[in-house]
Amino acid sequence: MAANNNRTTRRRRPAPSEADLIAAVTARAGYMMGDQADQWPPTQAAAWEGFLELSRRLRRDAEALVEERHQLSISMLGIMGRLARAPKHTLRQTDLADAMGLSLSRISRIIDILEQHQLVTRHTCPTDARATNVKLTRAGHRRTTTAQTTLHAYVRQAFLDQLTDQETTTLATLLTRLITRWPTGTEGTAAACDDLRDRP
């Protein structure tokens, strides 16, 4: 039901020089002729506006691709990926929300769908009946692996391969720092609510 990657004509341009790029930065941000120019140094404006714009474009295309090939959304795959790495392939919904930067509300509804498709199961936490543990099924795990391959390939080609190692490192460090310091941040690598008595 999705996909069709020809948004428009898709003509490629000759690769611009770094010098042109700096010019482009300020042109896009355009705060040289603006009214209160000095408020926003061009690189700062470009960092913000570029951030918003790129995230929209990247997300949109990744979404269409993964949906087309695996009937999953990026967020679904993000959730499943986190479950796949978690001990016992299990995590509480609240922790998933925090780890993904999504509302608990959204997580709950996504889990509804994944559950319907038998990709995950829900289990009330044995030690705290308020919490719900989500566990990846075998089928869910398989789907995760194959879908991740598709996504990773896309992300590399459209994003990571365009970055120098230096840039990738800077980016990863900076992103993690900002996220970790987020006001709502609940600390620590929260594991599943948990039990220890086997077979939840």
Added chain:
Amino acid sequence: MAANNNRTTRRRRPAPSEADLIAAVTARAGYMMGDQADQWPPTQAAAWEGFLELSRRLRRDAEALVEERHQLSISMLGIMGRLARAPKHTLRQTDLADAMGLSLSRISRIIDILEQHQLVTRHTCPTDARATNVKLTRAGHRRTTTAQTTLHAYVRQAFLDQLTDQETTTLATLLTRLITRWPTGTEGTAAACDDLRDRP
């Protein structure tokens, strides 16, 4: 209709060291214990997942703030800001869509709303009756200026101030490069459709 910034308890943590951050990078990305670990070097995974997560958080909070104080969405303000810097405060809808990384469809609907609120006006392009020029009104310009002040303050505090100059520059350069090379990229700093005969 909007706003309420107390998502949860909002406790602050002690600032983590850079070393901890690297650990956090890999923990969040978590591709050390993953099944096909080597496919995604931790910094690469962190760059991608962090990018998605941060953009969601940043956007959500900025959205709530600007909506509460100025009854505008981030995209509305983005459009108005671009109009404010454009010659004659005018741009075609198609160009706005390209500049923002939004679908033309979305732009059209946002313009509907801005038009209703008398913040912009629509004018059929005199030289090409297919195109629609959008022009910022006086009231629109005033609103843009004040709202930008709010947004800029937020963006600085939550984003830019957390970055070193070095990081900001790297980020701006990298974002611009990726966006500029986007497959759909239509080239050039497209101005309004235009006329030259005054008073469109």
Added chain:
DNA sequence: CAAGATTGAGGACTCAATCTTT
């Protein structure tokens, strides 16, 4: 036919309210 704009349908996401358990 292609490009610009608009509209209908639908997905992703959020907040606010509610219910349950601690």
Added chain:
DNA sequence: AAAGATTGAGTCCTCAATCTTG
């Protein structure tokens, strides 16, 4: 009272179809 989960209502955004003009 507070935390976890769920649901209703509403926003933001996209695609596909359609209409108009070049």
